[in-house]
Amino acid sequence: MAQTIKTGKNSPLKASCQQCSLSNLCLPLAVSDDDLDRLEDVIQQGQIYSRGDYVFEQSTPFRSCYAVRSGAVKTSIVTENGDEQVTGFFLPGELIGLDSMSSSSYACSAKALERTSVCELPVEHLDDLTHKLPGLQHHFFHLMSQEIQNSHQLALMLSKRTAEERIASLLLSLSGRFARRKLSPTQFNLPMARNDIANFLGLAVETVSRVFTRFQNQGLIRARGREVELLDLDALQNISQEDDQPACGRKGC
Amino acid sequence: MAQTIKTGKNSPLKASCQQCSLSNLCLPLAVSDDDLDRLEDVIQQGQIYSRGDYVFEQSTPFRSCYAVRSGAVKTSIVTENGDEQVTGFFLPGELIGLDSMSSSSYACSAKALERTSVCELPVEHLDDLTHKLPGLQHHFFHLMSQEIQNSHQLALMLSKRTAEERIASLLLSLSGRFARRKLSPTQFNLPMARNDIANFLGLAVETVSRVFTRFQNQGLIRARGREVELLDLDALQNISQEDDQPACGRKGC
DNA sequence: CGTGAGTTTGAGTAGCCTCAACCTGAGTGG
DNA sequence: CCACTCAGGTTGAGGCTACTCAAACTCACG
Structure with missing residues (x-):
């Protein structure tokens, strides 16, 4: 039973992790085919959200993590006095809700930025699963530590980088993540509004x-609304990790 | 064997988690006495670091997480071009290294801010342990998600708060963490230099x-070097979560 | 008693924010 | 089909917060 390769015909909602082009992103490579079957038993696929819909809302009971299948999601936290901080943008293959793992309620809200489909991983099942599949536990530790590191990088940006550096970084980050999915790293549509970018980057x-x-005038990018084309990746790279110290480059200066 | 209550005499390096006044902070409450014994088998206690020593350094092979027993530690990440971001301060009962879980090397450096003793949790053993003790896995998920949330809060501070708000927040955070250990919430020594505070808060x-x-002149605190006394917690609280919008308080404004 | 790291204080400046106006394009309804 | 609307985006002018640079102070330490 575990070895039967399901074609997706008889149980359309399951058995497609194996065929999913994103499985190498959202699932542990270490997980075997056998294990994939078990995973698929608990994963609910294909939920669709329209632009503006919440996948989940801050402070509501925590039930599941979600993997983005298509579309894009932004997560944000809101404080008592009402100001909001966008904490991340999530593209296909990326996992949302890790910051709420093992909490009783969601630590942030997740909002679809465009028509978005997700796969749901109910945590109740996850607890058993990680127990049965050591590789999965490992993978979750990995994803969560990654998430911490991302957030630390964000903190570094917010505290040390200029506006230009932050935006160059974001563009390159998106570029890399599109590339990972075999899409063009130089030409894509921003899934988020300027407002979201500003909030995320603290601007x-x-x-x-x-x-x-300014970037456009310098010939680094071409931008019309949400369409962007990165014309000079090297220059953007240089800007994104600009050195404060003028010239030199050595430590002894 | 598992039930023998060790007094600490015959194996001084082990068997003291149970007596450790911090165990309710760094260890899962869910873990039973039996389990504690197993934990103690793999935890190496009592390593001492002097002020300025590294507990571990960024990019070196990841081996262990550490729980602070006494003293204080700061963690920071350094970029290629040399600028540093302090990502956290860790007081007794708090766990360092979670951002590196499941990575091959440490994602940050951890430096003792004063004479500090730690307990080491080698990850190789942790993998087995979490498998045997479901509660422990849960606890780690909890700690890691907590860490993500902390980092998001930091990001929010860095991107939205004024200098005064940030510093009030930090003082209150420290105050709360001292209180948790039954120490005075209003009178304590800052373990870190002004420089570290500045870097952490992006100032x-x-x-x-x-x-x-300024706080001192307003009668909110009394500060001499690293000694601080919080004279008006309420006022600090108000400052730390100041509202941008003037007056009113309603959403409809 | 000099030394140097850490801290404080002052003066001038710059980057980014705020406020305000205008532009653009998609959706709506007459 | 065109005017209207409204959200999202762009552009400009002016101001403020926090930075930079510079200097003085404190204190632990050899």
């Missing part, structure tokens, strides 16, 4: 807009 | 210094 919308036009 | 040292004196 005012106006600043984001100004930097975009 | 210049001078700004930190200025805010401290």
Whole structure:
């Protein structure tokens, strides 16, 4: 039974992790085919959200993590006094909800930025599963530590980088993540509004807009609304990790 | 064997988690006495670091997580071009290294801010252990998600808060963590230098210094070097979560 | 008693925010 | 089909927060 390769005909909602082009992103490579079958038993696939829908909302009971299949999601936290911080953008193959693992309620809200489909991983089952599949536990530790590192990188950006550096970084990050999915690393549509970018990077919308036009005037990018084309990746790279110290490059200066 | 209550005489390096006053902080409450014994078999206790020593350094092979027993530790990440971001301060009962779980090398460096003793949890053993003790796995998920949330809170501070708000928040955070250990929440020594505070909060040292004196002049705190006394917790609380919008308080404004 | 790291204070500056106006394009309804 | 609307985006002017640079102070330490 475990070895039967399901074609997806008889149980359309399951058995497609194996065929999913994203499985090498969201699932542990270490997991065997056998294990995949078990995983598929608990994963609910194909839920669809329209633009603006919440996948889950902060402070509601925590039930599941979600893997993005298509579309894009933004997560954000809101404080008592109402200000919001976008904590991440999630593209296909990426997992949402790790910051709430083992909490009783969601630590952030997740909102679909466009028409989005996700796979749901109910945590109740996950607890058993990770117990049975050591590889999966390992994978979750990995994903969560990755998430911590991402967040630390964000903190570094927010505290040390200029507006231009932050935006160059974001563009390159998106570029890399598109590339990973075999899409063009230089030409893509931003799934999020300027507002979201500004909030995420700790800037005012106006600043984001100004930097975009500045980059465009310098011939680094071509941007029309959410369409962007990265014309000079090297230059963006240089900007994104600009050195404070002028010239030199040595430590002894 | 598992039930023998060790007094600490015959194996001084083990068997003291049960007596450790911090165990309710760093260890899962869910873990039973039996399990504690197993934990103690793999935990190496009592390593001492002097001020300035590294508990571990970024990019070196990841081997262990560490629980702070006494003293204080700061963690920081360093980029290629040399700038540093302090990512956290860790007091007794808190766990370091979670951001490196399941990586091959440490994602940050951990430096003792004063004479510090730690307990080491080698990860190789942890993998088996979490398998045997479901509660422990749960606890790690919890700690890691907590770490993600902390980091998101930091990001929010860095992107949305003024210098005064950030420093008030930090003071209150420390206050709360001292209180948790039954120490005075209003009178304590800062384990870190102004420089570390500045870096952590994304400010210049001078700004930190200025805010401290401003708070002092307003009668909110008393500060002499690293000694601080919080004189008006309520006021600090108000400052730390100040509302941007003037007056009103309603959403409809 | 010099030395140097850590801290404080002051003066001037710059990057980004705020406020305000205008533009653009998609959706709506007459 | 065109005017209207509204959200999202762009552009400009001015101001403020926190930075930079510079200097003085404190204190632990050899």
